[in-house]
Amino acid sequence: MSADELKRQAAARALELVRPGMRLGLGTGSTAKHFVDLLGRRVAEGLDVLCVATSEATQAQAVSLNIPMSTLDETPALDLTVDGADEIDPQLRLIKGGGAALLREKIVAAASARMVVIADDGKLVPTLGRFPLPIEVVPFGLEATRRAVATAIAASGAAGDIALRRRPDGGPLVTDGGHFILDARLGAIERPELLAQALNMVPGVVEHGLFIGLASGAILAGAGGLRLLGRIE
Numbered sequence: 001m002s003a004d005e006l007k008r009q010a011a012a013r014a015l016e017l018v019r020p021g022m023r024l025g026l027g028t029g030s031t032a033k034h035f036v037d038l039l040g041r042r043v044a045e046g047l048d049v050l051c052v053a054t055s056e057a058t059q060a061q062a063v064s065l066n067i068p069m070s071t072l073d074e075t076p077a078l079d080l081t082v083d084g085a086d087e088i089d090p091q092l093r094l095i096k097g098g099g100a101a102l103l104r105e106k107i108v109a110a111a112s113a114r115m116v117v118i119a120d121d122g123k124l125v126p127t128l129g130r131f132p133l134p135i136e137v138v139p140f141g142l143e144a145t146r147r148a149v150a151t152a153i154a155a156s157g158a159a160g161d162i163a164l165r166r167r168p169d170g171g172p173l174v175t176d177g178g179h180f181i182l183d184a185r186l187g188a189i190e191r192p193e194l195l196a197q198a199l200n201m202v203p204g205v206v207e208h209g210l211f212i213g214l215a216s217g218a219i220l221a222g223a224g225g226l227r228l229l230g231r232i233e
């Protein structure tokens with residue numbers, strides 16, 4: 001089975017969590033896209049839900065499927081967010097932001113009573129950090145912020161290169177919020193909580209891709225079937 005088919009399986013299992021009347025957060029990325037697609041089919045059959053998107057891309061997909069959409073200003077408390085992840089550890093700590101949507105994803109997840117992660121089981125790792133950690137920063141003072149980020153990373157006991165994420169044409173990638181992304185190639189993040197705290201203290205850092213204490217459960221699809229972590233129902 002292809003990785004894409006596994007992602008769709010995980011998304012289909014997450015759809016079973018959706019009940020009529022729920023307020024849902026819709027994640028971003030290739031896995032979340034399957035969930036939105038399957039949700040759109042249920043909505044077309046009459047399912048009543050109200051959703052908030054974590055990116056302009058997801059918003060556009062949901063609108064194209066006639067999924068009723070809201071904002072966190074109108075609907076500040078959500079029942080469930082379903083989103084993908086770049087890495088998941090056994091304690092349900094995540095790295096997110098490979099698709100540059102981490103800021104809105106974290107705000108939406110924090111506004112949700114539950115966040116369930118959907119992924120293929122290749123995303124499950126014993127230690128976070130093989131995937132470069134995305135760090136969203138304001139464009140002003142970029143080099144000073146990059147140095148401060150390097151200091152914060154070193155203070156947490158990690159180390160590695162920090163690169164500005166670029167578009168295919170070479171220009172800096174700009175997020176939905178108008179910010180840049182620094183990708184920190186750390187290899188292993190032994191103390192994610194410490195690193196998260198250190199990054200939170202850096203002026204110019206808007207948000208980082210360490211999601212700690214946000215996911216309540218994960219649905220991981222693999223060749224041997226579905227594996228559930230944490231609380232799903």
Ligand SMILES: O=C[C@H](O)[C@H](O)[C@H](O)COP(=O)(O)O
Pocket residue numbers: 027028029030031032083084085086095096097098099100101102105
């Ligand atoms: O910014 C993007 C998000 O955090 C995605 O949820 C994450 O990158 C996983 O994406 P995918 O499902 O495409 O692997």
